[in-house]
Amino acid sequence: MWNARRNGRWFGWGCLFLSCSILLFRSAAVLRKNHFSEGKVLLQRAAAQAEQLSVDVMMPLLFYDGKEDGRGWMENLLAAVRDQIPALREGSTAENTLSAGTEAAETDTAKQDSNPGPGAERGQTESKEQGTEEDQKDGTQKDETQKDGMEITEPEQTETGITEPAAGESASTAEPEAPQSVPEETIETGGAPREILYPEADTIQETISPDLLADPQALLNRFFVVDPNTSVLPGEIDGSTLLGKDLTLPENAEGPQILIYHTHSQETFADSRPGERADTVIGLGDDLQELLEKQYGYEVLHITEAFDMKEGCLERSRAYNYAEPVIAAALEEHPSIQVVIDLHRDGVNGSKRLVTEINGKPTAQIMFFNGLSRTKESGELTSLPNPYQAENLAFSFQMEYEAEQYYPGFSRCIYLKGYRYNLHLRPRSVLLEVGAQTNTVEEVKNAMGPFSDILHKVLSGKSPASGG
Incomplete structure (x- = not known):
């Protein structure tokens, strides 16, 4: 023996x-x-992935991209190493393909046939007493984010690993019939003429039934995904209340009205060129700013500070904490700002692409993200209050409502997580996920046109869909 x-x-x-x-x-x-x-380079990448993986598995919810996929730590570690060594990677292609399909099925809830289904992933963890409002944005497998980090420490997920609904992985649903954009064309608005950079949708493609709006559970199932770490209270999802909230902006306001910033400034896309600002989420913010200013006449402040970089190195674990005082100072300096957009891109399984077709162009799908400052484990997070939670939820829902009617299949869902992600600084605050790391730069840029259109419809109150 x-x-x-x-x-x-x-x-x-x-x-x-x-x-x-x-x-x-x-x-x-x-x-x-x-x-x-x-x-x-390969060894550095393998080491970085191994380090990230060890944190994800051994310290769940510390990072936004932290997402458990049910596999053992050693199996995940070997998979990360295998991805970086060609000889090993070749021998495991079939296994990886099967694993990817399984993980995608577990982390996504498909919204098919323009019916958003419940099920998505986002990770958010705020350090237990006050910590980093960054660590818990959990999404669909942010490799680099449900959406590649809370004040109790919000881990990030969707690279956004948010658990995300697989809103039609490449759905091409009905789209508004509108002419191609003609940048040279202008339109009189009562003030200075503005350029037409994107053809606004004026025909409703899909009508939402009043019966659906009157049924809270049906409404929740159709438009929302609730993360397992939080819960929705009775009365929070009420169609008439959400649509009845007046979110229009006063006309002819002085000073900037909209603020765009990026908690995760280093997020890029499938074909981004290294060092090219235009190919990052910051470049995406530039495009959105141009549309909102030139076509709709808003004054926009775009903050491009890298909150996820410290001493030249990527540091995502406290990006929400680093961003908060900067954004708060900007809002204090510019009290005219009424809309705050934290612009991200999601992180998903590598085999998945969030694409639809709008006006004949491949267009990345979007997702709205809201924090409820409530977890199942701790209940109401009194140390992380959000006085504007109702307004922000209504803001996301009204944009989702416009998107579903004018651009069916464009929006994946509204994802609800347990923390707040700096959405407590102003009413009309939203964390917006545009596409994912698997989308091309062209696809995400194409998404800025329809998004600016639905945003303007809500802020102007002139949408036929909402009775304006």
């Missing part, structure tokens, strides 16, 4: 030694082939 145990132990050590030797040999081959440059 003793000899058998000893032999088994030596056999185990022998297998481990052999495996390590193979890994070292393969890595050395890569290093020699590329003069160490590519190998260095």
Whole structure:
């Protein structure tokens, strides 16, 4: 018996030694082939992924992209290493494909046939007493975010790993019949003429039944995804209350009315060029600012500070905490600001693409994100109050309502999470996820036209869909 145990132990050590030797040999081959440059990058990436993975698994909810997929820690770690070593990756393609399909099924709830279904993922964790309002934005597997971090410490998820509804992974639903945009054209608005950069939708494509609006549970199932860490109270999801909230802006206001910023400024897309601002979420903010100013006449303040970079390194774990005083100071300096948009892109399974078609163009789908300052474990988070929760929920719902009627399939859902994500600084605050890391720059830029249209419909109160 003793000899058998000893032999088994030596056999185990022998297998481990052999495996390590193979890994070292393969890595050395890569290093020699590329003069160490590519190998260095691969090893750095593997180390970074391993570190992130260890934090995700061993310290759940610390990072926004933290999402457990049900696999063991060692299995996840080996998968991360395998992704960076070509020889190992080739042998596991079939396994990875199957795993990706399983994970996508677990983390997404499809909104099919323009019916948003419940089910999504976002992680948000605020440090238990007051902590980082960043760590808990949990989404669909943010590799880089449900949406690649709370004041009790909000972990981030959707790279946004938010658990997200798989709103038609490449749904192409009905779209408004509108002419192609003609940048040279202008329209008189009673003041200065404005450019037409995007053809506004003026025909309702899908009517939402009054019966649906009158049924809180049906409304919740159709338009919302509630994260498992939080809960919705009776009366919070009421169609007439949400649509009845007056969110219009006064005309001819002096000073900026809309603020755009990016808690995660380093988020990029599938074909982003390194170092190109235009290919990042900041560039996306530039596009949105141009549309809102030139076509709709709003004055927009765009803050481009990198809250997720510290001393030249990516640091996402406290980005929401770093952003809060800067945004609060901007709002104090510009009391005219009535709308605050934290612009992100989501993070999803690598095999999934959030695309629909609008006006004949491939367009990234969007998702609205709201924090309820309430968790199932702790109840109401009195240390993280959000006095504007009702207004912000109504703001998201009214935009979702316009999107569903004018651009069916464009919006994935409204995701509800347990914390607040700096949405407590102003009424009409929204965290917006545009596409994901699998979308192209063209697709996310195409989404800014329809989004600016539905935003203007809500802020102007002139939408036929809402009785304006």
